[in-house]
Amino acid sequence: MKPAPFAYHRPETLEAALAALAADPHAKVLAGGQSLVPLLSMRLAQPSALVDINALPGLDGIEVDETGVRIGALARHAAVLASPEVRRVQPLVSLALGHVAHATIRNRGTTVGSLVHADAAAEMPVVLSLLGGSVRVASVRGQRDIAAAELVLGPLESSLAPDEIAVSAFFPALPAGAGVAFEEVARRHGDYALCGVAALAHGARVAAGYVSVGDVPTVVDLSGVPAGERGAAALAQLDPQADIHATAAYRAQLVRVLTERVVESAVSSARGES
């Protein structure tokens, strides 16, 4: 339960961090470390070097305007969750963050780090997908935005190149007349969800995103599907798997029940009934 040796860089400018990362294709970025450090300790990951970005200036910002929320790479989950401005402009971010691990983990873990960790059992990648957000990445080659739909290639595999650092993420604002909702079932609050559902209703468009169902964050379009049939419609496009926490049948039942409940809540919220 101790990490294998690695080289360590603690750059104080983004340029130096990008250079260090570009110099070593087997280096990893360390931000909050709440997923990476366990992987190191269990030796499931053995990077040759860590580029610790915690000393970089200006990456902990949470910028909110009427178009949406831009969250810097060093903004901790706890800081994002505590922001009333984030809750006002895009409440789904705040609703989901309350389910991200325990408060102690949220004090150190970063929202952007969780996105690029690309875990299908994590809430925030699903939220980013459902809202059609993006992640801004930088490298010595320049900067680009990766749309949520192109962010996750497979389990724990993001589309970032080895020399790229995620510097921020953008969650679009909730449009007027739209509604969102989030709910999940876990053995204990703060544990990984057995199944989590995020829902967005905006005019005729209704969609739901799924946590811990499938290998990657999955969004299902439920536009035009009447209440009472949404669970079955969602399940037709999903393939819940068994693991040590839940059987496939139980997970499918959670998809049915939570889809109906959460989508209805989003639709009601869009109607202003909250």
Place this chain on the structure above:
Amino acid sequence: MSEELHDVRLRVNGASYDLRVPARRLLSDALRHDLGLTGTHVGCEHGVCGACTVLLDGAPVRACLMLAVSAQDQEVTTVEGLGNADGSLSNVQQGFAECHGLQCGFCTPGFLTTITAGLRDNPTPTHEECRDMIAGNLCRCTGYQNIVKAVERAAELGLETPEDGS
């Protein structure tokens, strides 16, 4: 094959320590092995049990999920730093003593640090908030009931004799 060592200055419970450690030294191990502060306990070593919880600039974090090299320039508070300056027990420690909030004591340092920060941020928690405050910490002895009582007792003590929120 010698491993590269890094100079790190840690500030723990108000004191500064200069150490030379490999980058892979976990903060929990640096506290225990390098500084001899064995009050911080190490249970699962992957962030689940909460026994190693310390305060980083006042906020509870898992010491086993941080590298010592990454903790430089920040203020770390361990269970050794929770007592009052005159050596008496803090309100949280007193609450645990009065309510039998511990049995074997292994998980206790993580509870004490977590609750100290929790009551600083919310001095008058409801019963449900007391339970939520300790949701990220595991205890295999007490069944938690007495720990929840200890949180409530500590909150009561805090209203009677407020501490400076260090």
